[in-house]
Amino acid sequence: MDHKKTVWKPGTVLAPVPVVLVSCGRPGGKPNLITVAWVGTICSEPPMVSISVRPERYSHDIIRDTGEFVINLPGADLAWAVDWCGVVSGRGVDKFAGAKLTPAPAREVHAPIVAECSLAMECRVRQVLTPGSHTVFLAEVVAVQAEAALERPGGRFAFEEAGLLSYAHGHYYVLGRQVGHFGYSVRKKAT
Amino acid sequence: MDHKKTVWKPGTVLAPVPVVLVSCGRPGGKPNLITVAWVGTICSEPPMVSISVRPERYSHDIIRDTGEFVINLPGADLAWAVDWCGVVSGRGVDKFAGAKLTPAPAREVHAPIVAECSLAMECRVRQVLTPGSHTVFLAEVVAVQAEAALERPGGRFAFEEAGLLSYAHGHYYVLGRQVGHFGYSVRKKAT
Numbered sequence: 001m002d003h004k005k006t007v008w009k010p011g012t013v014l015a016p017v018p019v020v021l022v023s024c025g026r027p028g029g030k031p032n033l034i035t036v037a038w039v040g041t042i043c044s045e046p047p048m049v050s051i052s053v054r055p056e057r058y059s060h061d062i063i064r065d066t067g068e069f070v071i072n073l074p075g076a077d078l079a080w081a082v083d084w085c086g087v088v089s090g091r092g093v094d095k096f097a098g099a100k101l102t103p104a105p106a107r108e109v110h111a112p113i114v115a116e117c118s119l120a121m122e123c124r125v126r127q128v129l130t131p132g133s134h135t136v137f138l139a140e141v142v143a144v145q146a147e148a149a150l151e152r153p154g155g156r157f158a159f160e161e162a163g164l165l166s167y168a169h170g171h172y173y174v175l176g177r178q179v180g181h182f183g184y185s186v187r188k189k190a191t
Numbered sequence: 192m193d194h195k196k197t198v199w200k201p202g203t204v205l206a207p208v209p210v211v212l213v214s215c216g217r218p219g220g221k222p223n224l225i226t227v228a229w230v231g232t233i234c235s236e237p238p239m240v241s242i243s244v245r246p247e248r249y250s251h252d253i254i255r256d257t258g259e260f261v262i263n264l265p266g267a268d269l270a271w272a273v274d275w276c277g278v279v280s281g282r283g284v285d286k287f288a289g290a291k292l293t294p295a296p297a298r299e300v301h302a303p304i305v306a307e308c309s310l311a312m313e314c315r316v317r318q319v320l321t322p323g324s325h326t327v328f329l330a331e332v333v334a335v336q337a338e339a340a341l342e343r344p345g346g347r348f349a350f351e352e353a354g355l356l357s358y359a360h361g362h363y364y365v366l367g368r369q370v371g372h373f374g375y376s377v378r379k380k381a382t
Contacts, residue, residue, distance in 0.1 A: 003306040006342060007298055008335040012238045013310050014209055014230065014262065015350065016357050016366055039205065040231020042243045045324040047203045050241060052233045071205065076370045084376035107198055115194040119204050131317070131329070133236040138322070144204055145196040159206065159360045166207050166357055166366060169350045175207055175357060176367025179267045185275035 012038075019082055019167035021072040022051060023103065024062045024111045031103050031112045033095040034059040035086030037167045038134060039071065047141040049123060052134035058090040063137055067125040068109040072117035075163035076174045081116075082165060083172070108142040118147035118162040203229075210273055210358035212263040213242060214294070215253045215302045222294050222303045224286040225250040226277030228358045229325060230262065238332040240314060243325035249281040254328055258316040259300040263308035266354035267365045272307075273356060274363070299333040309338035309353040 017037050025031035038052035049071060053060045063069045074082050081099035088095065096103050096114075103112030106122045113120035123139035130136070150158040166173045208228050216222035229243035240262060244251045254260050265273050272290035279286065287294050287305075294303030297313045304311035314330035321327070341349040357364045 002340065003293070003295070004339045005295070005304075005306075005311070005336040006339045008337055010238045010332040011335055012232045012235055012240075012332070013264075013312060013335055013337075014211075014232050014240060015264065015310075016207070016355055017209055017232065018205055018207060020205075038232045038234075040233070040241060041203045041205050041208065041229045042231075042241055042320075042327045043229075043322045043325045044203055046322070047201045048322055049203075049205060050231060050233060073204075073206065076368075079370040080376050083371055083373065087374055087377050102194070104194070104196070113196070115196075119206075120196070121204060126322070127320070129233075129318070129329070131234045131237070131239055134234045136233045136329075138320070138327075141201040141203070144199040144202055146199055146204075148195045148197045149193065151197060157360075160362075164207055164359065165370070168355065168366060169348075170373045171351075171369050172371040172373075173366040174368050174370060175359060175364040177267075177365050178362050179270040179356070179365060180274055180363040182274065182361045182363075183278055185271050186278050 016166040016168040016173065019165050019172065021074050021082060021085060021114050021117060023070045023072060023114055024059050024066065026062055026066060027110050030094060031096060032059050032062060032090040033085045033099065035082050042138065048138060049141060050136055050138050052136050054134055060135060064128065066110065068111050069123050070106055070109065070111050070113050071121040071123060072114040073119040074117050074165050076165060078116060079165060079172050113145055118150055120145040207357040207359035207364065210356050210363065212265050212273060212276060212305050212308060213250065214261045214263060214305055215250050215257065217253055217257055218301050221285060222287060223250050223253060223281040224276045224290065226273050233329060239329060240332060241327055241329050243327050245325055251326060255319065257301065259302050260314050261297055261300065261302050261304050262312040262314060263305040264310040265308050265356050267356055269307060270356060270363050304336055309341055311336040
């Protein structure tokens with residue numbers, strides 16, 4: 001490629017991004033699910049994340065009012081559920097039932113985790129921003145639940161067996177070939 | 192899997208995440224590069240992103256003082272450069288030269304884009320948050336530059352040919368098998 005560029009109008013072209021199932025619920029109420037790709041880690045200590053949700057979504061007011069949600073990381077086996085939870089509204093539908101997913105108790109928040117996801121990050125909202133089309137919920141991770149079957153000796157988690165989903169410009173993918181690891185560019189070669 | 196969970200202490204387990212080359216520079220100064228995985232889209236209209244950078248990083252003050260940066264999306268051919276720009280400091284090193292990357296003019300900001308990346312998002316900082324270990328720069332995308340060689344008839348961009356990198360728990364990956372597309376769960380089957 002000659003690196004010649006075309007200038008586009010400003011847009012959200014960041015990719016590939018995570019695609020996660022966010023669970024939420026009012027105390028005593030029916031829990032809900034929403035698929036979110038506008039999600040990111042924003043701080044390591046304390047561990048913090050952001051999710052962005054349009055105000056017209058059913059989950060928006062639940063998260064705003066309760067100040068809590070759970071980020072569940074889905075595997076490829078849940079791609080259908082991830083897509084469906086992103087295009088259907090929870091206003092008239094039980095999304096857990098419709099997606100054949102199981103709510104399970106969180107440790108630190110009232111919202112349930114999704115049992116079928118191998119990792120769940122329980123989050124408590126610390127700040128809310130309203131820059132435009134989306135409300136940005138900045139939240140602290142207050143607990144993590146991980147699939148026990150993927151824990152390996154020495155405390156390692158077999159992330160590579162979780163088959164986590166990625167999203168790029170309208171398509172869902174699993175990860176492919178590994179092309180390096182953190183620090184490999186400066187690692188001394190074995191002699 | 193039986194979905195039995197182990198509770199971990201709170202942490203940043205979101206994955207897979209994007210891994211991007213952020214370019215920055217003071218007017219008339221040497222441009223710098225920093226690799227960032229704590230990056231996300233936070234709003235669609237206006238298009239906004241967040242990047243998180245530790246205050247001790249050389250790029251931190253450049254971005255804070257200039258209020259500008261560029262998010263460059265690297266392909267797998269740049270994995271070595273991505274890793275190296277994440278572990279070496281720009282204080283004593285010309286990172287563009289060391290990573291064999293070429294600065295090219297941005298349209299809307301003073302910071303250069305990385306010519307070798309197929310997509311560049313020129314960003315202007317709108318808000319700065321300091322929740323802990325990282326400074327969060329919330330920024331508006333003010334221009335996008337895209338590799339002309341990947342544009343296809345009808346205005347489509349061949350994202351799947353860009354070989355964009357993803358990062359999960361210390362490892363760099365390219366995308367693998369596609370397992371669905373947005374809306375496929377509710378698309379009527381052809382009869």
